[in-house]
Amino acid sequence: METLKYRFENGTRPLPPSPQVVGVVGSGNLEVLIESAPLNGGCAIEIKTAAVGFGPIWEAVMRDFHQRWPLADARITINDVGATPAVVSLRLDQAAETMLGTAP
Template structure:
């Protein structure tokens, strides 16, 4: 297993209070847990993946995600069992869509 951590500062969209879990890691895919926490406006993403050596691809995928959503005070935990970048983006978007505050 490889653990990757990314942090994006100065987000502008806040999340609703309830955590959201999307996907199932036992299906050979991945799961995403997103939570509203005080990170001084930042978004922290931790990825645990069985596919070692893909840090640059993960960085591009989560960077693109954060550019789209601009999350603030969000902690995202990803458990991956070899999902493709397109599936990762889909799961991240599914988790966030239910949680962003209206008008944010």
């Protein structure tokens, strides 16, 4: 297992206080938890993945997500057992849409 951490600053879209879980590792290959957290406008992302050595790809996917969804005061936890970048992006978008009730 590898743990990756990313943080993006100056988000403009605050979240409501209730956490959301999208996807379940047991029934697929990815779980995303997104929740509000006091991070001075930042967005902190922690990824636990079984696919070791893909840090640059994860970083690109997270940067792309943050460009679409500049979340403020958000904590995102991802548990991965081999999801493709497209599935990761889809689950992140679903979580953000669920939290905010809107598209990017």
